[in-house]
Amino acid sequence: xxxxxxxxxxxxxxxxxxxxxxxxxxxxxxxxxxxxxxxxxxxxxxxxxxxxxxxxxxxxxxxxxxxxxxxxxxxxxxxxxxxxxxxxxxxxxxxxxxxxxxxxxxxxxxxxxxxxxxxxxxxxxxxxxxxxxxxxxxxxxxxxxxxxxxxxxxxxxxxxxxxxxxxxxxxxxxxxxxxxxxxxxxxxxxxxxxxxxxxxxxxxxxxxxxxxxxxxxxxxxxxxxxxxxxxxxxxxxxxxxxxxxxxxxxxxxxxxxxxxxxxxxxxxxxxxxxxxxxxxxxxxxxxxxxxxxxxxxxxxxxxxxxxxxxxxxxxxxxxxxxxxxxxxx
Amino acid sequence: xxxxxxxxxxxxxxxxxxxxxxxxxxxxxxxxxxxxxxxxxxxxxxxxxxxxxxxxxxxxxxxxxxxxxxxxxxxxxxxxxxxxxxxxxxxxxxxxxxxxxxxxxxxxxxxxxxxxxxxxxxxxxxxxxxxxxxxxxxxxxxxxxxxxxxxxxxxxxxxxxxxxxxxxxxxxxxxxxxxxxxxxxxxxxxxxxxxxxxxxxxxxxxxxxxxxxxxxxxxxxxxxxxxxxxxxxxxxxxxxxxxxxxxxxxxxx
Amino acid sequence: xxxxxxxxxxxxxxxxxxxxxxxxxxxxxxxxxxxxxxxxxxxxxxxxxxxxxxxxxxxxxxxxxxxxxxxxxxxxxxxxxxxxxxxxxxxxxxxxxxxxxxxxxxxxxxxxxxxxxxxxxxxxxxxxxxxxxxxxxxxxxxxxxxxxxxxxxxxxxxxxxxxxxxxxxxxxxxxxxxxxxxxxxxxxxxxxxxxxxxxxxxxxxxxxxxxxxxxxxxxxxxxxxxxxxxxxxxxxxxxxxxxxxxxxxxxxxxxxxxxxxxxxxxxxxxxxxxxxxxxxxxxxxxx
Numbered sequence: 001x002x003x004x005x006x007x008x009x010x011x012x013x014x015x016x017x018x019x020x021x022x023x024x025x026x027x028x029x030x031x032x033x034x035x036x037x038x039x040x041x042x043x044x045x046x047x048x049x050x051x052x053x054x055x056x057x058x059x060x061x062x063x064x065x066x067x068x069x070x071x072x073x074x075x076x077x078x079x080x081x082x083x084x085x086x087x088x089x090x091x092x093x094x095x096x097x098x099x100x101x102x103x104x105x106x107x108x109x110x111x112x113x114x115x116x117x118x119x120x121x122x123x124x125x126x127x128x129x130x131x132x133x134x135x136x137x138x139x140x141x142x143x144x145x146x147x148x149x150x151x152x153x154x155x156x157x158x159x160x161x162x163x164x165x166x167x168x169x170x171x172x173x174x175x176x177x178x179x180x181x182x183x184x185x186x187x188x189x190x191x192x193x194x195x196x197x198x199x200x201x202x203x204x205x206x207x208x209x210x211x212x213x214x215x216x217x218x219x220x221x222x223x224x225x226x227x228x229x230x231x232x233x234x235x236x237x238x239x240x241x242x243x244x245x246x247x248x249x250x251x252x253x254x255x256x257x258x259x260x261x262x263x264x265x266x267x268x269x270x271x272x273x274x275x276x277x278x279x280x281x282x283x284x285x286x287x288x289x290x291x292x293x294x295x296x297x298x299x300x301x302x303x304x305x306x307x308x309x310x311x312x313x314x315x316x317x318x319x320x321x322x323x324x325x326x327x328x329x
Numbered sequence: 330x331x332x333x334x335x336x337x338x339x340x341x342x343x344x345x346x347x348x349x350x351x352x353x354x355x356x357x358x359x360x361x362x363x364x365x366x367x368x369x370x371x372x373x374x375x376x377x378x379x380x381x382x383x384x385x386x387x388x389x390x391x392x393x394x395x396x397x398x399x400x401x402x403x404x405x406x407x408x409x410x411x412x413x414x415x416x417x418x419x420x421x422x423x424x425x426x427x428x429x430x431x432x433x434x435x436x437x438x439x440x441x442x443x444x445x446x447x448x449x450x451x452x453x454x455x456x457x458x459x460x461x462x463x464x465x466x467x468x469x470x471x472x473x474x475x476x477x478x479x480x481x482x483x484x485x486x487x488x489x490x491x492x493x494x495x496x497x498x499x500x501x502x503x504x505x506x507x508x509x510x511x512x513x514x515x516x517x518x519x520x521x522x523x524x525x526x527x528x529x530x531x532x533x534x535x536x537x538x539x540x541x542x543x544x545x546x547x548x549x550x551x552x553x554x555x556x557x558x559x560x561x562x563x564x565x566x567x568x569x570x571x572x573x574x575x576x577x578x579x580x581x582x
Numbered sequence: 583x584x585x586x587x588x589x590x591x592x593x594x595x596x597x598x599x600x601x602x603x604x605x606x607x608x609x610x611x612x613x614x615x616x617x618x619x620x621x622x623x624x625x626x627x628x629x630x631x632x633x634x635x636x637x638x639x640x641x642x643x644x645x646x647x648x649x650x651x652x653x654x655x656x657x658x659x660x661x662x663x664x665x666x667x668x669x670x671x672x673x674x675x676x677x678x679x680x681x682x683x684x685x686x687x688x689x690x691x692x693x694x695x696x697x698x699x700x701x702x703x704x705x706x707x708x709x710x711x712x713x714x715x716x717x718x719x720x721x722x723x724x725x726x727x728x729x730x731x732x733x734x735x736x737x738x739x740x741x742x743x744x745x746x747x748x749x750x751x752x753x754x755x756x757x758x759x760x761x762x763x764x765x766x767x768x769x770x771x772x773x774x775x776x777x778x779x780x781x782x783x784x785x786x787x788x789x790x791x792x793x794x795x796x797x798x799x800x801x802x803x804x805x806x807x808x809x810x811x812x813x814x815x816x817x818x819x820x821x822x823x824x825x826x827x828x829x830x831x832x833x834x835x836x837x838x839x840x841x842x843x844x845x846x847x848x849x850x851x852x853x854x855x856x857x858x859x860x861x862x863x864x865x866x867x868x869x
Contacts, residue, residue, distance in 0.1 A: 007470050007471055007473075008471075008473055008474045010457050010458075010461040010473060011457055013429065014430075014433075014450055014451045014457060015451040018450070018451065191447065191449075192446045194449050194450060195445060195447065195448060195450055196434075196437045196442055196443050196445050196446075196450050196453055197446035198446065199426075199430055199434050199437070199450055200438070200443040202430075203423055207421060207422065207423050207424070209421055210417075210421045210422065210423065211406075212404070212405035212406040212409065213383070213409060213414070213415060213417075213492075214434065214435040214439075214492055214496055215406050215407075215409035215410045215438050215439055215496050216406055216438040220444065221444060224444065224446075228446075
């Protein structure tokens with residue numbers, strides 16, 4: 001009955017979806033270019049890599065699992081402070097374990113918060129994510145004995161990576177370190193996205209009402225991805241602390257939560273590279289327009305947001321994919 | 330559980346929304362391999378009854394027994410894992426997933442493997458084979474790798490059933506499986522349903538009396554939330570009260 | 583001590599009533615259309631700037647400027663609703679959030695361009711200045727005025743919702759939109775009118791707020807958080823809920839900042855998260 005020429009091979013088809021494309025390999029090769037061609041932009045490149053990792057962590061919950069979050073800076077900030085405090089208060093200066101520690105702390109807080117997150121939807125979800133974000137900011141502000149309050153955390157010292165690579169003045173080590181962090185975080189996320197768990201998350205996003213009807217405890221899935229995402233965001237925050245040797249309340253504020261969503265929307269949600277592309281465009285634009293009044297910077301951000309929602313609901317990558325007439329995930 | 334014992338039973342289910350009583354004293358039982366039809370005029374509470382049985386709604390009183398166990402307070406997903414699956418009257422699918430992905434997901438959820446995030450989806454080859462097998466049986470193999478939202482409506486109705494079958498149900502509740510499907514296509518759909526394994530008990534809601542009389546071994550007539558009659562098709566066909574409910578229409582079409 | 587407590591309670595209640603006028607419109611429109619309109623606070627900002635401009639540039643009296651603020655916000659909201667917002671009703675909450683927050687950014691930038699970042703001052707008429715003594719407490723006259731306006735708005739809203747045809751339609755549509763549509767109601771038109779009234783109230787609230795909290799281009803953003811707390815805690819589509827939520831938030835905020843300045847805002851957010859955890863639909867929310 002079925003035509004052999006038309007009938008797809010299910011195994012081959014599913015396998016092909018997780019395969020590395022030449023574009024991806026070229027993209028990661030291109031991330032090495034700043035070392036050779038734009039050495040004066042290495043600090044910016046490092047900031048982009050950190051923002052991109054943060055955006056990927058948000059994409060996992062927002063783009064893949066469909067949880068709209070307006071407060072993810074709380075995990076970025078918790079990671080940033082965890083990495084800073086372990087160094088400045090306890091003298092633990094080894095960076096990789098510091099990174100791991102920050103990820104664990106942020107992940108633990110994320111796990112606890114996930115019990116609230118999965119209970120609510122719509123407006124209540126927005127308000128709980130927003131509320132938790134604001135609450136964490138106020139808490140950090142009030143606990144100035146630990147966080148340094150509005151002055152920021154002083155006296156952070158980071159030892160050389162592997163005991164060899166010092167964080168140099170030109171930001172070579174910082175970029176290499178941030179890029180490595182981004183790449184590892186990306187690999188992990190890519191693995192998740194192409195796993196059965198990733199499929200289950202897309203199921204939740206596509207139709208949360210159907211999930212119980214196929215026997216799924218979808219809240220457990222959501223808690224799991226929220227925890228993973230919080231840990232990744234924490235690692236991104238820790239990278240910022242370690243490469244700049246400062247941690248301030250700015251890591252926790254609402255603008256950071258909003259900016260990361262803007263980056264993601266700009267690039268395109270639910271496709272990992274969207275966050276990276278969005279972060280790059282956003283950070284480069286802000287760097288180039290640094291001279292102008294921040295109010296006008298936000299005019300363009302606002303204008304762009306409205307434009308993207310009305311004309312390109314799937315972001316730049318989504319728009320490109322449609323132009324190319326190609327359906328990817 | 331003995332052979333004679335019903336796979337699914339409801340005992341005196343009651344449910345009201347404010348003043349409106351949507352289920353009154355509904356007592357039913359579905360034996361193994363049943364092919365029962367649930368009919369009744371619009372607003373009789375047919376979909377509500379399915380929602381009560383599957384757990385989307387909680388009854389005000391009464392009991393639901395699945396395979397000899399009381400599941401009245403059991404959450405929806407846990408009932409599904411005990412073998413109680415349903416389809417929806419209005420397509421409740423995963424628009425951007427392909428049929429292959431959707432059905433594979435349902436199988437992985439059944440096997441408890443959907444939470445694994447360290448291995449590629451392609452490594453679950455048993456589940457993929459089973460999914461493709463179900464899709465082939467439901468004549469969806471050719472479109473298995475196209476996004477669901479691009480499929481014709483009739484094929485989406487079939488995918489509703491495929492998703493339910495992937496949970497390996499003992500009891501299958503079909504809420505108007507052919508809703509909105511042209512008459513000639515709905516025959517195809519019900520042939521698929523007729524070919525379901527004998528050990529699955531089926532309860533289906535359907536408005537087309539031709540289909541009801543050719544596929545149902547027993548018919549339950551629901552009116553205003555209560556069971557008016559439960560009997561063989563020949564009895565229902567000739568029942569004066571049923572004729573009255575479907576006034577003018579007769580019992581045939 | 584007792585009198586200090588009473589003053590804080592009074593100030594808090596007045597602030598709460600201000601928040602009520604600012605947010606009740608959003609609660610009703612959100613309950614109607616499930617449209618998450620984060621630009622609601624921006625209509626408040628518009629009302630504020632309209633009142634300030636009319637009074638300072640044209641010498642209009644305060645009582646005349648208030649209705650102008652209402653109508654300016656209502657008019658602009660009709661234009662925006664018809665041209666832009668209506669495209670988003672079925673667009674999903676993320677797109678609604680992004681689009682409306684984008685419009686808040688734009689509104690803030692426009693306000694900066696026109697008015698600069700300075701705090702605006704409103705020349706209060708003399709009869710609203712100073713304070714009066716009531717039961718041995720010195721109460722600020724303007725705050726009494728705000729409470730009176732808010733109570734009048736509440737009475738009008740309750741009367742309007744309970745007794746008028748539009749009110750009955752709004753209630754039916756909030757309860758069940760599909761049924762309302764089935765009964766032949768033009769839900770879109772009902773929504774457009776409600777949206778205009780709700781935004782107008784925000785404009786009025788913005789004009790009332792200048793004297794209490796000041797006005798600068800960050801108003802739409804800053805008070806958005808307060809407005810959203812009121813709506814979420816009170817429950818969508820509930821005037822009673824907004825009233826109670828606003829009063830609680832106003833009193834909590836003023837008392838918190840007065841008695842515990844270190845952790846005041848922290849407590850507000852904590853209580854909100856706790857309430858939403860226990861009652862995700864808010865205190866008076868139905869769905």
